[in-house]
Amino acid sequence: MTKRPNNKQKPSGKPAPEQAEKPGFAARKVAADILGNVVHKKRPLDGELDITSGHSGFRALAGNDRSLVRAIIGAALRHRGEIAEILDRLLDRPIPEKTGRILDILHVAIAQMLFLDIPDRAAVSLAVDHAGLDRRARPYKGLVNGVLRRLGRERDEVTGDLDPAVLNTPDWLMESWQAAYGVETAREIARAHESEAALDLSVKADPEEWARKLDGQIVGAGSIRLVRKGAVDALEGYGDGQWWVQDAAAALPARLLGDVKGLRVADLCAAPGGKTAQLAAAGASVTAVDISKARLKRLEENMTRLGLSVETVAADLRAFEPEDLFDAILLDAPCSATGTIRRHPDVPWIKKPYDIEKLTEIQSELLDRVMGWVKPGGLVVYCTCSLEAAEGEAQVAGFLERQAGKIELVPVEVSEVGGLAECVTNEGYLRCLPCHSAALDPVSKGMDGFFAARFRRF
Incomplete structure (x- = not known):
């Protein structure tokens, strides 16, 4: 018996022309x-959104x-976390594994429906189209x-009793x-991340x-906070x-580090170079x-734009040895970056407790090494953009021992940090939280989570 030819084409997984032309589908x-x-x-996320080396589909999109x-x-x-809880309430049973991008498609659609100014009908229609194109x-x-x-019909009933601070933060x-x-400050931190x-x-x-x-406001110790956002390079x-x-x-x-004019200063783990620029602009030989x-190449590009001259060295600090001792050192150590969740909302979902354990080992090793690279009487500032005590207070306690x-330890003075008293601890550490005010005017809320401690070598 002769088999009939199968004239049905197998889906390629690529958008059909009429779907690809739908506004917003590709995005x-x-x-x-x-x-x-x-x-x-x-x-x-930063890697996926990199315009030169990130996700190919993202790079192919128009700017808008x-x-x-x-x-x-x-x-x-x-x-x-909120979206996951909403789906649990709406689904009779969990979605099986190996279902392509179903959960990701749903999360993207719900994010638009509940948290962005996008009509429900557009979010739903494009999500259904996307599901239909995934084998x-x-x-x-x-x-x-x-x-x-x-x-869309029951959003008030489904979302009315959610606790975002808890749901959107891994346990x-x-x-x-x-x-x-x-407990309360932890909740304030979580709310700031929204x-x-x-x-x-x-x-x-x-x-x-x-x-x-620039129509901005002075915050912190002389930073400018912009009221209106836009293309940075157009300002x-x-x-x-x-x-x-x-x-x-x-x-x-x-x-x-105080007045660094004329001093030879090391900025360690320096890229992308904000602190490097501060030190060079203050007159240090950096x-x-x-x-x-x-990342060091990007730092060099930034210094060129700023008209600042610095020496750059690509090296693993665990194997690096300076030729001469420095007058002062700033060690911005590798860390979990949990203090930057407002800027990097992927951090809670890609980091795990064992990452903290590995990072604290590296931090301890670097602290012990670099303290020997500063002249007697010189200052070393250790800092991390982490909210975890293991990478801050506990790390310093072990180092001092x-x-x-x-x-x-050279305690931080409130006057050194723009009068932000809530950012200076009783021990003399700098400890900024995302829920802290960035200015004496409490209306200007929010800053990155940061820890710093200062030491003098005998």
């Missing part, structure tokens, strides 16, 4: 792909669609349609913050004048290198060391 598909890469494959992708993924990650997701196309339409992180700061970070700038000189020119002063982007909290550790050649008789 939603890329958003779901990148979201999956981040949460399932633990790929850093890339902005849409960033907004969707930001909302999906900031509210990931493994196709059998669940009807489920996608039903779940999202039900959410291990919430427990760590509660142990370090107490919003994007402000855009802060550091300037070479005259912050008051630049705040006036006055960018082209002629008058300022650089740097969170108000990130700008504080370099100030703890040696910037970083393990990544690519190991180096007893060789170093002393």
Whole structure:
């Protein structure tokens, strides 16, 4: 018996022409792909969104669609716990494994429906189209349609009693913050992560004048917080290198070295170079060391734009040995980056407790090494953009014990950090939290989480 030829074409997984032409379809598909890469494959979001080496689909999009992708993924990650709870309430049973991008498609659609100014009908329609084009997701196309339409009808009942602060924070992180700061402060930190970070700038000189020119506000110890966001490279002063982007909290550790004019200063783990620029602009002779050649190249490009001259060295600090001792050292050690969740909402979903354990070992090794690279009487500032006590207070306690008789802690003074008293601990450490005010005016809330401690070598 002769078999009939099969004239049905197998789906290629690529958008059909009429679907590919739908406004916003490509952006939603890329958003779901990148979201999956981040949460399932633990790929850093910055890498996926890199315009030169990131996700190929993202790089192929027009500028406005890339902005849409960033907004969707930001909302999906900031509210990931809420969205997961919503899906649990809407589904009769868990979605089986090996269903393609179904969960990522649903998360992207719900992020638009609940947290972005996008009509439900657009989010639902494009999500259903996307499911229909994914070979493994196709059998669940009807489920996608039903779940999202039900959410549209019942959103108040489904979402009314959610606790975002708890849901959007992995248990291990919430427990760590509660142990370090107490239950209420831990919740305030989590609530701060629901919003994007402000855009802060550091300037070479005259912050008051630049705040006036850029319609900004002075925060921290002389940073400028912009009221309106936009293309950074289109702002006055960018082209002629008058300022650089740097969170108000990130700008504080370099100030703890005091007057560095004429001093030979090492900025260790220096890229992308905000602190390097601070030190060079203050008149220091800076040696910037970083393990990544690519990141160091970006630092060099930043220094060129700013018109600042620094020495750069690509090296692993665990194998590096300076030719001469430095007058002062700033060690911005590798860390979990949990203090930057407002800027990097992928961090809670790609980091695990064992990452902290590995990082604290590296931090301890680096602290012990670099203390021997500063002249007697010289200062070393250790800092991390982490909220974890293991990478801050506990790390320093162990260091002081190991180096007893060789170093002393030099407490941070409130006057050194713009009068931000809540950022200075009783022990004399700098400890900024995302829920702290960035200015004496409490209206200006929010800054990166940062820890710093200062030591003098005997």
